[in-house]
Amino acid sequence: MPRQPLNDLAAFLAVARERSFTRAAAQLGVSASALSQTVRALEETLGVRLLTRTTRSVAPTEAGERLVATVGPHLDGIGAELAAIAELRNKPSGTIRITAVDHAAETIIWPALAGFLASYPDIRVDITVDNSLTDIVTGQFDAGVRMGERVAGDMVAVRIGPELRMAAVATPAYFAARGTPATPQDLAGHSCINLRMQTLGGIYVWEFEQGDREVNVRVDGQLTVNDISVIKQAALNGLGVAFMPEDIVRAELASGELTRVLADWTPPFPGYYLYYPSRRHHSLAFGLFVEALRR
Numbered sequence: 634m635p636r637q638p639l640n641d642l643a644a645f646l647a648v649a650r651e652r653s654f655t656r657a658a659a660q661l662g663v664s665a666s667a668l669s670q671t672v673r674a675l676e677e678t679l680g681v682r683l684l685t686r687t688t689r690s691v692a693p694t695e696a697g698e699r700l701v702a703t704v705g706p707h708l709d710g711i712g713a714e715l716a717a718i719a720e721l722r723n724k725p726s727g728t729i730r731i732t733a734v735d736h737a738a739e740t741i742i743w744p745a746l747a748g749f750l751a752s753y754p755d756i757r758v759d760i761t762v763d764n765s766l767t768d769i770v771t772g773q774f775d776a777g778v779r780m781g782e783r784v785a786g787d788m789v790a791v792r793i794g795p796e797l798r799m800a801a802v803a804t805p806a807y808f809a810a811r812g813t814p815a816t817p818q819d820l821a822g823h824s825c826i827n828l829r830m831q832t833l834g835g836i837y838v839w840e841f842e843q844g845d846r847e848v849n850v851r852v853d854g855q856l857t858v859n860d861i862s863v864i865k866q867a868a869l870n871g872l873g874v875a876f877m878p879e880d881i882v883r884a885e886l887a888s889g890e891l892t893r894v895l896a897d898w899t900p901p902f903p904g905y906y907l908y909y910p911s912r913r914h915h916s917l918a919f920g921l922f923v924e925a926l927r928r
């Protein structure tokens with residue numbers, strides 16, 4: 634059997650990982666029809682179907698999954714090495730792909746990014762804001778930013794942020810009308826604004842701690858949102874009690890627009906970490922980006 638061109642294999646891997654000819658074509662800079670022809674030609678040469686195509690979806694067959702698992706890491710390694718060789722110039726260059734939750738993107742990545750991009754004009758940074766804890770390996774990200782306790786054990790984790798605290802807040806008018814909760818269990822009698830997080834089983838369970846006591850509370854309310862900034866605005870509009878990182882509402886607490894409760898139930902906890910696979914070769918640009926975040 635003749636050797637398959639690396640470009641044909643790379644084309645198949647892009648479709649298998651994106652599960653879409655359209656998205657893969659945009660990533661590779663070709664048309665969807667040309668990409669489809671390339672993959673079909675590869676299937677004909679191998680004599681086996683690699684993708685199951687329907688009008689709504691594309692998914693790898695058993696043979697396709699095997700090819701992704703065995704060939705994919707080798708092609709990724711080749712791409713990384715070629716990128717590293719290309720950086721043996723006077724200036725570091727290349728694209729760094731990062732996935733981060735919205736709060737980390739706003740408070741950790743962006744403050745470091747402005748100066749970093751100005752210092753290295755040949756480096757591009759592609760940030761995907763995603764609260765669903767995307768798999769950085771299958772998603773082909775260089776790294777992710779998450780809370781320390783949510784980083785898988787087989788990853789390299791670099792601390793890039795200070796300790797955080799959660800804050801239960803609402804407007805003074807809301808507490809005046811509904812009463813002030815004295816314990817986490819009292820939240821059962823309040824209208825609370827829920828946060829939807831896909832990877833934590835749907836709705837985020839509010840976590841409290843006091844000494845050796847840990848209390849998890851499933852709250853209820855009229856509004857559920859998957860965006861912290863919207864939850865903050867809902868709290869400011871008097872819709873109920875919100876639970877979010879303290880730094881997001883620090884200005885509103887200082888101005889009196891919001892009032893904090895249960896502060897003695899929310900001790901500090903480790904903040905954000907940058908994490909990435911230990912086995913992956915990283916470029917000079919990526920190393921500089923990590924150092925910028927650590928500073």
